[in-house]
Amino acid sequence: MKKIIAGLIAAAMGAAAGAQAQPSAPAGPLQLWRLDCGDLMMKRYGAWFSDTFQYPAGAKPLVGSCYLIRHGTRHMLWDTGLSDRLIESPIDNAEQSMSLKRSLVDQLKEIGVTPEQIEIVGISHFHGDHTGQARHFPAAKLVIGAADWDALKGTDERLKDTREDLAHWLAGSGKALPVPGDVDVFRDGSVTMLALPGHTPGHSALLVRLASGPVLLSGDQYHFTEQVKNRGVPSFNTNRADTLASHDRFDRIAANVGAKVIIQHEPADIAKLPAFPQSAK
Numbered sequence: 393m394k395k396i397i398a399g400l401i402a403a404a405m406g407a408a409a410g411a412q413a414q415p416s417a418p419a420g421p422l423q424l425w426r427l428d429c430g431d432l433m434m435k436r437y438g439a440w441f442s443d444t445f446q447y448p449a450g451a452k453p454l455v456g457s458c459y460l461i462r463h464g465t466r467h468m469l470w471d472t473g474l475s476d477r478l479i480e481s482p483i484d485n486a487e488q489s490m491s492l493k494r495s496l497v498d499q500l501k502e503i504g505v506t507p508e509q510i511e512i513v514g515i516s517h518f519h520g521d522h523t524g525q526a527r528h529f530p531a532a533k534l535v536i537g538a539a540d541w542d543a544l545k546g547t548d549e550r551l552k553d554t555r556e557d558l559a560h561w562l563a564g565s566g567k568a569l570p571v572p573g574d575v576d577v578f579r580d581g582s583v584t585m586l587a588l589p590g591h592t593p594g595h596s597a598l599l600v601r602l603a604s605g606p607v608l609l610s611g612d613q614y615h616f617t618e619q620v621k622n623r624g625v626p627s628f629n630t631n632r633a634d635t636l637a638s639h640d641r642f643d644r645i646a647a648n649v650g651a652k653v654i655i656q657h658e659p660a661d662i663a664k665l666p667a668f669p670q671s672a673k
């Protein structure tokens with residue numbers, strides 16, 4: 393019995409050490425690009441973004457952001473943004489407007505990356521503004537929180553658009569990796585998908601440990617800067633208690649590793665990374 397407990401403690405310590413390990417150098421320089429994944433105007437800001445009536449009525453501009461990570465010769469996309477169908481047909485209704493200037497494929501082409509070179513597509517959560525262009529990367533392995541994956545396999549009508557975006561993987565034609573917790577994506581500590589449930593059941597953020605310092609990409613843990621201070625929870629949210637716990641974990645990780653926090657929908661945070669086609673290293 394003692395032996396078993398000692399073994400368990402050693403295994404747990406090993407896991408903890410792994411989680412905190414500084415990355416060994418990847419096969420080449422780690423690079424991070426911010427890609428434009430759309431513009432949004434939320435016209436009922438107060439109603440959508442606080443379940444405690446914290447924000448005023450009125451409109452709030454947000455952006456859609458996707459990211460390319462180059463790890464040596466390997467490539468990962470983090471989120472796939474609004475649908476590229478919006479380039480031709482932008483949406484403008486009483487709730488919101490959504491538009492996209494340029495597709496992901498087109499932006500990647502500018503830096504010499506083809507869709508076939510994208511090995512991994514990481515999805516922060518199942519909302520359609522994060523899955524809209526996934527279908528252009530059918531060769532990629534889709535990595536997504538297991539609880540979001542399970543929800544997509546269910547019958548919730550609100551996930552209809554996302555189901556179409558990810559149909560290739562849901563049908564079993566593409567490789568999918570639903571993950572129940574944190575994932576060390578390249579197995580060297582350089583890029584970690586962090587399980588932060590609440591906004592959706594399998595919501596995740598992404599920690600990228602660049603040589604210049606760690607960067608923490610929010611997913612939709614927060615949608616804009618004010619939410620960090622006032623612990624905002626949107627009214628469209630799966631589990632308030634989990635979201636608050638995930639706010640806490642997210643902030644502690646950022647503080648403990650000294651990460652630059654980038655809120656993906658926050659227009660002001662675009663400037664925290666070099667402007668495309670430049671990358672952070």
Ligand SMILES: [Zn+2]
Pocket residue numbers: 519521522612657
């Ligand atoms: Zn979003």
